[in-house]
Amino acid sequence: MxxxxxxxxxxxxxxxxxxxxxxxxxxxxxxxxxxxxxxxxxxxxxxxxxxxxxxxxxxxxxxxxxxxxxxxxxxxxxxxxxxxxxxxxxxxxxxxxxxxxxxxxxxxxxxxxxxxxxxxxxxxxxxxxxxxxxxxxxxxxxxxxxxxxxxxxxxxxxxxxxxxxxxxxxxxxxxxxxxxxxxxxxxxxxxxxxxxxxxxxxxxxxxxxxxxxxxxxxxxxxxxxxxxxxxxxxxxxxxxxxxxxxxxxxxxxxxRGANLYGEIAGYATRSNAYHMTGLRPDGVEMAEAIRVALQEARMNIDEIDYINAHGSGTRQNDRHETEAFKRSLGDHAYRTPVSSIKSMVGHSLGAIGSIEIAASILAMEHGVVPPTANLHTPDPHCDLDYVPVTARSHATDAVLTVGSGFGGFQSAMVLARPDRRKP
Structure with missing residues (x-):
């Protein structure tokens, strides 16, 4: 590199x-x-x-x-x-x-x-x-x-x-x-x-x-x-x-004076080598992708201001990535807004990861975190701040966005304002 x-x-x-x-x-x-x-x-x-x-x-x-x-x-x-x-x-x-x-x-x-x-x-x-x-x-x-x-x-x-x-x-x-x-x-x-x-x-x-x-x-x-x-x-x-x-x-x-939506500061992908559709409940492989993405970005866990979750709406996935956020971000996971735009635009399979990147950079640009629509009855196993129903004004300089796919694929990307990241 x-x-x-x-x-x-x-x-x-x-x-x-x-x-x-x-x-x-x-x-x-x-x-x-x-x-x-x-x-x-x-x-x-x-x-x-x-x-x-x-x-x-x-x-x-x-x-x-x-x-x-x-x-x-x-x-x-x-x-x-x-x-x-x-x-x-x-x-x-x-x-x-x-x-x-x-x-x-x-x-x-x-x-x-x-x-x-x-x-x-x-x-x-x-x-x-x-x-x-x-x-x-x-x-x-x-x-x-x-x-x-x-x-x-x-x-x-x-x-x-x-x-x-x-x-x-x-x-x-x-x-x-x-x-x-x-x-x-x-x-x-x-x-x-x-x-x-x-x-x-x-x-x-x-x-x-x-x-x-x-x-x-x-x-x-x-x-x-x-x-x-x-x-x-x-x-x-x-x-x-x-x-x-x-x-x-x-x-x-x-x-050239271009408008900068953000920097791709870090990216990593991992596999669970476990099951075609099943996920390990501890979220360890997604947590590892997050850890490596943060390492590549040279950012500390407490610098993440918002998490754009995979949030597919299946019990297995929602609990899996909740555990991954806790494992990778520790106590900071409880202080960080998390939301899933799939609640509004559905799950477009291979397209959704890019659509979620777009939502992440727009959240940075506008200082607004999109909500998780239709969230009225919280799952006690999912106990983070999922921004229910209503968008929230929130200063956002760095976003973690993640994806989880059949076959055990787990990916994470850190997006940040260019002036936020250490040279």
Whole structure:
């Protein structure tokens, strides 16, 4: 590593409840929920019929009919978010050496919507065991390989440097940004367009999570169905979305007078090597990721002002990360506000980690901590300050954001104001 520091200079968010970073932040600070009964298809056969959908029309965001046909919904999200992030950053990519510009895109489930739709077409609604490829869209291969997401973004921004897809389940959104930051630190690139996207709301996804009873069956009141850290929670709500950032070497960003949302001060990822869906109750592997991220950031535990939790709304996860916060931060965990935005925008699998990074830097910028909506009946095993229901004004200079994913993946990132971190 060269010791170069990494700043976030541009951001764009596509999330349920409103498209664009401002709409996203307004939703969070108002404590509104965007969870509703599924409208994309008939959800009647499923146990869980609730989701956090985006009202998104690709053509309204500048995509041509050919691009819409070529790209899966998740790829469309990524391209639109990348365009917005670059515009927000103010960087003139035409003046950047394309070999010093890279792209990372995180995704957990790739082109789920496109593959699900096209299988129904080529199998004639499941009637044909031997499918008829003559009915497939010409770009079906793009749906098969998630690498097409990164390629689409790279084409859009003109990046000829490292271009990568990161797929580590529900930590993909943190890991893609962490990997991008590492490329800048090591001197491989100067600028990265990095983030994550997922559009998993489809019959096959709902069936998969129904099978393991991970999603909530609370369909009678979809607006309150996502209840992280609440004693009445009974599973998460599937969502969709994307968040993309422009990352730059800090000195370069400061020299051009860029707006600095924050610095990626530390990042680490670990695995529990334990179970595909199970979590150790002591949270030791997440605590280790937090410890290493803080060590890389050269920050003490009492410098963390806010924790943006994974907070999926399953009993196992909520208790696991509560123990991880206590193990890694000690008594300071009890003095630090913690919240889960999944209570409002659902769990968009591989995209949510980047969306939570966006919420974290906006919390620093505005001095406001988003709430945990729908938290009315605290779980006695989750005894930290989870900022229930209402957003809170809170001076925030450093944020810890974490992710936990099937397969045992545990990731942590420390974000800070550049002047807060020791040189």
């Amino acid at each position: 060269t010791g170069r520091r990494v700043a976030i200079t541009g951001v764009e968010v596509l999330a349920p409840g409103g498209i664009g970073t401002k709409a996203f932040w307004d939703l969070l600070t108002e404590g509104r929920t965007a969870t509703r009964l599924i409208t994309f298809f008939d959800p009647t056969p499923f146990r869980s019929r609730v989701a956090a959908e985006i009202d998104f029309i690709a053509e309204d965001h500048g995509l041509s009919p050919q691009e819409v046909r070529r790209m899966d919904r998740a790829a469309q999200f990524a391209v639109v978010a990348a365009h917005g992030a670059v515009a927000d950053s103010g960087v003139d990519l035409a003046q950047v050496d394309p070999y010093r510009l890279g792209v990372t895109v995180g995704t957990a489930v790739g082109a789920t919507v496109g593959l699900d739709r096209e299988y129904r077409v080529v199998s004639d609604g499941g009637r044909l065991q031997l499918v008829d490829q003559a009915y497939a869209v010409p770009h079906l291969y793009n749906y098969l390989v998630p690498s097409s997401f990164a390629a689409e973004v790279a084409w859009r921004v003109g990046a000829q440097g490292p271009t990568t897809v990161v797929s580590t389940g529900c930590t993909s959104g943190i890991d893609s940004v962490g990997y991008a930051a590492d490329l800048i630190r090591e001197g491989a690139v100067d600028i990265m367009v990095a983030g994550s996207t997922d559009a998993p709301i489809s019959p096959i996804t709902m069936a998969c999570f129904d099978a393991i009873k991970a999603t909530t069956p609370r369909c009678d009141d979809p607006g309150t169905a996502s209840r992280p850290f609440d004693g009445t929670r009974n599973g998460f709500v599937i969502g969709e979305g994307a968040a993309v950032f422009v990352l730059e070497e800090l000195d370069r960003a400061m020299a």
